[in-house]
Amino acid sequence: MENTFEGTISSKRQITIPAEAFRQLRLQPGDKVAIQVRNGQLHLIPAANDFEALTRQHVSHGGPPRDAYQEIRELRGWTEDDEAQQE
Known part of the structure; x- marks a missing residue:
């Protein structure tokens, strides 16, 4: 699902996230976002190191939570060998 929302930039360069976009992504006050x-175009994405926010993003776009786990592993450079060593 893709939607476009309109926000406002203040004189302090702060961006207001429209309430509906905030709800759809299940963001919480204090959540971190990556800015790309x-x-x-400017893209705001829940920060990759915030597992819960990343999982919410995947689920809100119809993806399984497992995708978020795999993305975290890749971002951190974890391999199958790392997992085997922990067992």
Whole structure:
């Protein structure tokens, strides 16, 4: 599901996230976001190190929670060998 929302930038460069977008992503006050600029567009993404926020993002877009776990492993550079050593 993809939606476009309109926010406002204050004189202090703060962005107001519209309530519906905030609810759809199940964000909470204090959550961290990664800010990416791609092809002249600004993208706000729950921070990769916030497992709960990343899981909410995957689930809200119809993906299984397992995808978030795999993405965290890849971002941290964990391999199958690392998992075997922990057992």
